[in-house]
Amino acid sequence: MLKDITLGQYFPIDSPIHKIDPRMKLITAIVYIVSVFFARSAVAYGFMLLTAILLVIVSRIPIKTILKSLKPLIFIVVITGIINIFWYQPKDSSTLLVSFWIINIYLEGIISAVYMLTRIACIIIGTSVILTYTTSPIALTDGLEQMLAPLGKLHLPVHEFSMMMTIAMRFIPTIVEETDKIMAAQKARGSDFSTGNIIRRIKAIIPILIPLFVSSFRRADELAIAMECRCYRGGEGRTKMTKLKFKYYDFLWLVLVASLIAVMIVINTYLPFYIV
């Protein structure tokens, strides 16, 4: 279960998307999300889904991994789907499909639920392909640090923030591994995490959390000493092995993603099928 967490899972392969400057990736990820929200007609949603699939193909990330990253979201997706179907506020033009007791299901309600699902899927696939799978965590935090650098002039701890992000991402797999180990150890002592009511299950988590916290604090302490021994003393006077530089390729990519918004508007205007 814990192994399915995709945050910070970088795929070190070579693809056109891997080559893009991390700062540009951050910007385009936001632009991509915005463009998803511009979609209104069925054609537009279809087109967005197509771009998401195209992104996956271009990035050469295995489809299986992408599908796996969507798995933990099934719960959220089902809930939002149901809400969209049952709580749809009907207009005069709405078509009633089923009606019993106080529940009315409209065709538009189902359509809007499908749109919602497409939107969530597009956002998740888009951002994970543009950002997490194709950018090494350090490149990502470096990009963030440089983008936020102007805030440093206001005495905001930009370097510290990005260092924290780097370390947090570095330790995700380590902590996950540790949690699995502690769970196995507690199971061997007769703990039961999978039966009983919710309160019992929450109580069963406490014997996992306490050792996890204790060992994390110890890790943090050891890491701090190790960092000091490697001459770390904050962001001042630090250099980087790889200096970020925008290439014209990066701007081409930005134009490409930004034009999606224009495409969305055009499709919404000229092919307005099933707008709800």
Next chain:
Amino acid sequence: MAETVIKTENLNFQYDSDNKTKQVLFDISLEIEKGSFVCILGRNGSGKSTLAKVFSLVNKPTSGTLELFGNQFDDKTTEDQEYEIRKKIGMVFQNPDNQMVATIVEEDVAFGPENLGLEPTEIRRRVDEALDIVGMKEFSKHSSSQLSGGQKQRVAIAGIIALSPEVIIFDESTAMLDPIGRREVMQTITKLAKMGKTIILITHHMDEAVNADRILILSNGRISADGTPKEIFSNDKLIEETGLELPQSKKILNMLSEKGIEIDTNGLDPHNAALNIAEALKKRRAQ
């Protein structure tokens, strides 16, 4: 005579917590020469890790003198002075997971040189060189979670080599590894010793100590022996008193000798022990 890099005189150290104090090191006086390979042995709680942390200025001596590269250090040492020393004395710790900062191997190795504020091209050169020395070049783009314990520890060593320190302290760096990982790390350490780095190896595995030039035995916070591996391991009484164990090869030779077989018991590593056994067999046949 070679230059002295670490020198202590009547050094004491105690941990202060709340209103309790616990003295860990008593009256340590020693000198470590440049380019030597020194092994510090001792049981759990003998103070060997604490001593290593004194050398790298993580712990400051409570009393006595500590001289590193000819400069004295005490609790008035400034952060800048500490920083200067840490460029020269690198330290590799026990748990490889807790000393890696970045996810990707080469980015982690670059962490040290980046802190020094070097030019990007120079950082690149040092990272490649360090990964080459530890034999992890082909893994440079891997993420640390894909590596074995021994590989992670070698990356941690590369991270220190990239700082190009003169002294490298290994604080029980093999304790958490499996036999294969331990062998990999020991090979790297011996390689570094041959390259002329000063090595201080802290361990409780006797077999790792036999390659050292000099062994220091610490028991209950005091130096109880100081000599070459040959001298130390031929003194069976001393080994027993300090609660240590002889290296396996030496143990086997001693057992053979006890059984009344005429054999030279001075073979500390498997290779020499095998030679001695062969010699003894030859003698027997001749009789």
